[in-house]
Amino acid sequence: DTEVTQTPKHLVMGMTNKKSLKCEQHMGHRAMYWYKQKAKKPPELMFVYSYEKLSINESVPSRFSPECPNSSLLNLHLHALQPEDSALYLCASSQDNGGGTGASYNSPLHFGNGTRLTVT
Amino acid sequence: QQQVKQSPQSLIVQKGGISIINCAYENTAFDYFPWYQQFPGKGPALLIAIRPDVSEKKEGRFTISFNKSAKQFSLHIMDSQPGDSATYFCAAYSGAGSYQLTFGKGTKLSVIP
Numbered sequence: 001d002t003e004v005t006q007t008p009k010h011l012v013m014g015m016t017n018k019k020s021l022k023c024e025q026h027m028g029h030r031a032m033y034w035y036k037q038k039a040k041k042p043p044e045l046m047f048v049y050s051y052e053k054l055s056i057n058e059s060v061p062s063r064f065s066p067e068c069p070n071s072s073l074l075n076l077h078l079h080a081l082q083p084e085d086s087a088l089y090l091c092a093s094s095q096d097n098g099g100g101t102g103a104s105y106n107s108p109l110h111f112g113n114g115t116r117l118t119v120t
Numbered sequence: 121q122q123q124v125k126q127s128p129q130s131l132i133v134q135k136g137g138i139s140i141i142n143c144a145y146e147n148t149a150f151d152y153f154p155w156y157q158q159f160p161g162k163g164p165a166l167l168i169a170i171r172p173d174v175s176e177k178k179e180g181r182f183t184i185s186f187n188k189s190a191k192q193f194s195l196h197i198m199d200s201q202p203g204d205s206a207t208y209f210c211a212a213y214s215g216a217g218s219y220q221l222t223f224g225k226g227t228k229l230s231v232i233p
Contacts, residue, residue, distance in 0.1 A: 033219070
């Protein structure tokens with residue numbers, strides 16, 4: 001089993017709902033990531049947190065709102081999503097030496113098993 | 121220049137055979153090349169990774185071959201098993217202050233008995 005835990009595993013929500021995805025890791029990693037993966041496609045980076053601060057937002061629509069309450073937890077708050085937002089949402093973590101180099105040969109990305117989101 | 125081109129898109133191999141997946145890149149700043157294995161309904165899992173100062177890395181039945189001058193690298197799965205059936209992604213990472221891992225488009229491997 002993965003060391004990155006994501007909940008829930010499945011989520012169905014209407015376009016007017018507000019929901020949150022949760023991610024937890026206890027590997028002492030200081031970089032945490034949200035990825036979106038559509039069927040038969042590679043993961044696409046959405047957000048990166050380094051030492052609990054948002055480092056990267058890949059021009060993600062504001063209906064996705066990330067939050068990093070502490071070094072072990074990462075949330076993704078969802079509001080007013082569209083059907084095209086249906087996808088597998090993956091959380092990942094890696095070591096981060098604080099120099100902004102993120103994942104590397106010595107600290108690869110560890111992915112969770114994702115939340116399968118369906119927007120109706 | 122940020123792309124990683126992966127081929128083939130799908131691959132069918134008989135049990136016991138060798139599976140070969142190829143990737144190519146243009147960005148010479150890439151300095152870390154991991155391969156991820158993803159089963160249906162699961163997240164990608166790191167399979168094996170290599171740096172460009174090494175031409176080959178082997179872990180069990182999985183081998184990465186790296187050709188720095190050609191900017192190409194490949195994954196070889198020896199003695200392929202039905203349990204290896206999954207989607208494989210090559211990726212590349214530039215260690216120069218970037219968190220962005222550039223993925224190939226993936227190869228769906230099916231190992232038939």
